Amino acid sequence: MKRFKKYQVFVQCLWVIAICTVACNDDFVSTKPLGEVSDEAAWQDAGLAEAFVTEIYNGFGQGGFDEEMLASLSDEAMFTHPGRGINVITEARSNDADQGWNSQISGGTHNWGNLYRRIRATNVAIERLAEPEFDNSSGIADRLRGEALFLRAFFYTELLRYYGAVPLVDHVYGLEDDDYTIARSTFEEQVEFIVSDCDQAAELLTDAPVVDGRASSAAALALKARVLTKAASDLHDIPTASANSEVISGYANPEYLGYVSGNQTARWQRAKEAAKAVLDAYGPGYMMDLTEPVTPEEGTENYLSISMGGGSSAVSANGKADLILGRFFIDLKDEGGNYVGRNNGPNGYHNWAGNTPIQQLVDDYTMADGTAFNWNNPAHAAMPYQNRDPRFYATILYDGADWKPRTTDVAGRDPANQIQTGQYEIMQGGNKVIHYGLDTRNSPVEDWNGSHTGYYMRKFIDPDPAVVDQNTRQFIPWPVLRFTEVVLNYVEACIELGEDAEARNWLNRIRYRAGMPAITASGDALRNAYRNERRIELAYEEHRFHDARRWMIAGETLGRKVGIVRILGRLKAGSSVSVYRYDPENYTYTYTVGTVDPGIENRQWLDKMYFIPIHRDEMNRNDKLVQNPGY
Secondary structure, eight states: OHHHHHHHHHHHHHHHHHHHHHHTOHHHHTOOOTTOOOHHHHTTSHHHHHHHHHHHGGGGTTTTOOSSOGGGGTTTEEESSTTSHHHHHHTTOOOSTTSSHHHHGGGGTTSHHHHHHHHHHHHHHHHHHSSOSSOOTTSHHHHHHHHHHHHHHHHHHHHHHHHSSOOOOOSOOOTTOSOOOOOOOOHHHHHHHHHHHHHHHHHHTTTSOOOTTSOOHHHHHHHHHHHHHHHHSGGGBHHHHHHHOHHHHTOSOGGGTSBSSSOHHHHHHHHHHHHHHHHHHHOSOTTOOOSSOOOHHHHHHHHHHHHHTTOOTTSOGGGGGGEEEEEOOOTTOOOGGGGHHHHHSOGGGTOOOOEEEOHHHHHHSOBTTSOOOOTTSHHHHHSTTSSBOGGGGGTEEOTTOBOOOOOTTTGGGOTTOBOOOSEEEEEETTEEEEEEOTTSTTOSSOGGGOOSSSOEEOTTSOOOTTOOTTTOOOOOOEEEEEHHHHHHHHHHHHHHTTOHHHHHHHHHHHHHHTTOOOOOOOHHHHHHHHHHHHHHHTTTSSOHHHHHHHTTOGGGTTTSOOEEEEEEEEEOTTOOOSSOOOOTTTEEEEEEEEEOOTTTOOOOOOGGGGSOOOOHHHHHHOTTOOOOTTO
16 A cells, blocks of 8 residues: 555656646647648748638539539439439429528539638638738739639629629628628629629739649639620610519519619620630630631541540540630549549449430531421431531430440440440340330339430540549549630620621631531521520530520520430341341331420429529528529
């Protein structure tokens, strides 16, 4: 017992000595966390400041490569798996501010709360870099501030595209602030704010090196052209919008939705000038100096090269020149954007068939000679996938299309490696039986992942056979901004200003690159041709949902029932096939178009959907907010 007491006293003495030692050491009370950097330290070091701004780019999320893509909110695609949030939106079941919209827009990346979190980070950077605390002789602080201004403009543009005008927060709130609530700006104020940020960013980034994935002067000017094109559109000219929508005409605060005064023609002129500034400074663009169309084969390859953005070893990287700003995916990270093929590819390849093209998009690809496709034309109806716009073949996988080698467990069923979305007669034991295509919902391979529409997405999926979509990552960048969009914005402004010849000049440059003949139309016919050209050129790039709304044609486009195709291949007399492949010599094919079962998806359009509701939680947090019309 005495020995134990002596040991206890000894330990207590050690504690007293330790405490006294610590008490005399000031460093103990000022120990810095080893895994964190203080706010002050971050802005005293150029590398840490750059890391802070770089992290803000994570606000891009997966770009547009979410599992549920924005294409499936439009008449480009449908999401294959019912009951998900994006289906709720297209069916207009989001009748209050909480359902569907806010959680599913671009996978949540571009919803209200996430965008404002990123805006706060840009405000921190903009304030702290105004008078840098580190050596700025190389101009790094100016570059980083320019990037932060661009990013703030980008995030506010996204809010504007979905919600209309929102509260403009241009500073960092502190604990000393008495009131954190703020009312919505007017639509005009928000446009001017974004334009100002773009102009400042463009100036600060003028001499900055162009780096993949980072903002540039060209990106800032392209974003300015995008927002001014939107601002000039019919949805945001309140007299025009009110004449076309009772929901908008009955709204008490139209200044949140668009311009209540001023001249729409002047706004189109401003949009034209903004786009032309990009064309003059950075033009003429990738293969836009042609005077006649390339061959159809070259047209497909050009479009494929653009959509791969330099990310495929199997496709020419030249098309990357069209990319002004991309969301890149690198080998060091395993991200959702690496699995576009798995998320959207055919079930017969063990993929998920997520965002499948619908018949309306397929039908809007014209014939290769520029004439409209028409199911009432017997030649068209008999071979609907022949002699179409060359971009069709780089965008959509259709029945009979050549594709990658099948996986080993399926290869014996399809040695030809062709898409099978129909049902076909084959001979077995001397009898005709029906073979259900490997890429259908009656397939022996993961039938639950089969397309409902009869099509699959090809655009943005790396065609390299070495990329096995089921389990191999791809590295195709998402096009945040590309030069062709700026050209299209310029063309649109010219059309709205009555400058048809200039519009045709630039529109046909895009078409020549794609192997398509010149458009010669004028007036309304030219406007319609332009809108279809934009639809085709920018398919799956998150434009159609916004374009149909700003043009106020959503009722007759986005609200249509999902179009599908049913395909039947019957053996011709005397033909005997035991292993199916697409073969018009042995088969007569019939194509029957219709709409998807309403129990799967039953689309409708309500005019309140021109603007997305502000979530109830945001309304409760900020009593100065006014809800959008119809919610």
